[in-house]
Amino acid sequence: MSHRGEAAALEIDLSVGQIDKKQNDPKLYETYLGGKGIGTKLLWDKVPPETAPLSPENLLIFTTCLLTGTPAPTANRACISYKSPQINLFSYSYLGGFWPAELRHAGYDTVVISGKSPSPIYLWVDNDNVEIRDASRLWGKDTRETQKALREELRNDKVQIVCIGPAGENMVHMASLEHGTNHSASRTGIGAVMGSKNLKAIAVHGTKDVHIAMPTEFMEVCEHILKRSEGIKKWFDIERWCHDYVQPACDTACFGNEDEMPPGSEFENYAEINKDYLARSPSRDPACYNCSVSCPKLQVSLPERTHFYPMCMSFAFSFACKIPDLAFTLECYELCVRYGLDLVSTAKALAFAIDLYQRGILTKEDTDRLHLEYGNKELAFILIDKIARRDGIGNVLADGVYTAAKVIGKGAEEHAHLVKGLDLSPDFKRLKPSSAVFIATSDRADLHGCTCATLPYTWGDRREVLKDGWWLYPKEFEKYLESDPELMGWEGAAELTYYTEHVRGLVDLAGVCWWWAGFWPYTVIKIDAIIALIRYATRMDIDEAGAIKIAERVRTLHQANNVRLGLRRKHDTIPAKLFRDEPTRHQKEMGLIKLEPKEFNKQLDKYYELRGWNSEGIPTKETLDKLDLGYVRHDLERRGIL
Secondary structure, eight states: OGGGTTOEEEEEETTTTEEEEEEOOHHHHHHHOSTHHHHHHHHHHHOOTTOOTTSTTSOEEEEEOTTTTSSSTTBOOEEEEEEOTTTSSEEEEEEOSSHHHHHHHTTEEEEEEESOOSSOEEEEEETTEEEEEEOTTTTTOOHHHHHHHHHHHHTOTTOEEEEOOHHHHTTOTTBOEEETTTEEEOTTSHHHHHHHTTEEEEEEEOOOOOOOSSHHHHHHHHHHHHHTTHHHHTTOOHHHHIIIIIHHHHHHOOBTTTBOOOTTOGGGGHHHHTGGGBOSSOSOOOOSTTOSSOGGGOOEEETTEEEEOOOTTTTHHHHHHTOOOHHHHHHHHHHHHHHTBOHHHHHHHHHHHHHHHHHTSSOTTTTTTOOOOTTOHHHHHHHHHHHHHTOTHHHHHTTHHHHHHHHHOTTGGGGOOEETTEEOOTTOSSOOHHHHHHHHHOTTSSOTTOOTTTSOSOSOOHHHHHHTTOOOSOGGGHHHHHHOTTOOSSTTHHHHHHHHHHHHHHHHHHTBOTIIIIISSSOOSOHHHHHHHHHHHHOOOOOHHHHHHHHHHHHHHHHHHHHTTTOOGGGSSOOHHHHHOOOOHHHHHTTOOOOOHHHHHHHHHHHHHHHTBOTTSOBOHHHHHHTTOHHHHHHHHHTTOO
16 A cells, blocks of 8 residues: 555644544455545544534544545545434535645545534634634634635635535535535534534645556556546536436426425426526636546536536425526536535425425424425525524424424325435435335435436437447446346346446545546446555555455445444335325436335335345344454444344
8 A cells, every 4th residue: 555655644632632643444444445434433433323413422533535636637526524403413525626635745645534623713724734723713604705704815826625604604404514615515414513513614735646556557547447438428518407307307406395386387497597597618627636637617608607617416405395497506506516505405494494484384483483485595595694694494304304303293294204213305206116116215315426326317218428439337237237227127227227336436435526437327436446556556456356345345344334333124114104105207208217125125125135144234243254244243233233
């Protein structure tokens, strides 16, 4: 692991203002690689399951990934691990942009933050110089204001900053961490954990090299990957994006909290309605570190805002509030960025509240005299502000739909459609079987890392993808395409999910972006390329079997962490509504079938069998020993779980 030898770990106790620098243990990286692997191991070792998410004892663990900061295309990720206040499970969130690579170039790959500062502070990491600085003047500023103020204070335009906004300061359970041009670590409440520690921001500047063990071989693989990248570039045109992603999503979206798209709805022509906003000549081409594709170049021209870069879920508020106006949903997105809010959970909170009001479960006495209705733009802006500031009804919604439903009562929980306490993205009301299994078993209860096998139904004949050599999966999976070219049935759902998680795990541990590694049909970085990059960067003696074993080890350790919190089979499911509802006319035309609980449970059994977990989703003793997790087995035995 020679390229890791120069990187160090920072351990910072904010309660006493202590900063310690420690050298990394090479064995730790050989066993867990990096990113989520290291974060998950540190959570197991240092955060007992009874720890309260917003207590000083909860850790905030920033871990760069194995290839982050190297010349590997799109290797720009960091993972942040913590116990989540939103879902009360051990969780994580990934961050792209430039901050993770900057941390590596400053000489660090891990930052472990504990305790709670008595007053607002920020961290300043400038190569070997690490300081805790006063952030009182930054408290209350939004994320864009905070980054601008810090660059002025530090007199360095190249400094990379992650920060929270007012939502994180107020410990809103769905608060996010924001960075640069709309880069975000958003899901499951990382911003609330950061706010609970009175930590406003982490600013980093680094000028050190990241050593590559075998540079000639490493660069050859990088060149091979870059030559394959042309296939994916054609997707990054805003007009095509709207027609090929947003418009099909309208056919399956959950409009409001529960409704399907009504016949004759304006959403049937969403892309056409909003064509005047589409900008075909971006003024610049922003991208994450070392990326030649640049997904943020999907530029939209809005009134009085000429440089707006929507991301894939920035359309959530159109669906949630039933407003087919691109300018509206992007203004909501901008508010979320500034306040530091996860836009998916925020959009779902708005839809949930309006739905309950329409049903009479919420009244004006509950909503600060507001009349909650779909189609009202100003109401959406007001509710986002109230959530960020924990004002009135916003204080109830600020803890997320799961907790809000319990607080509201009166049958509200029946209308909270969640997976493990987390909201599904609004553009998925109807899932195909492989997507249902993937989401139900996901270690973060959402579509993170969902690849072409589990994406929805709009990408054409998979046989063409296979013929052109772009498909992610190995040859033995071709049989599923032969019988079902669009992978719309139950056959192979568990196997596809299992293999997808292997690749996803390696992508996450390596720090490569999912856009390139199978999120679209055009898989630029395949598993063999990831393994080659790892081997040449570190001189590790690793093959596909060894790499998959590491991915399995990390996935199983994450599961065991949450098994200690009570996670069981009953939690590995999708909202009951998705089993009840028949596909709409639009959905049937796309080939979607009704999701049957019996078939779903068969696939869940198969998934557990492949994973080496028992029928309750608990890793077996044999599996733990096989994955060199004997310390986990002993702990679960001591607790009476095994």
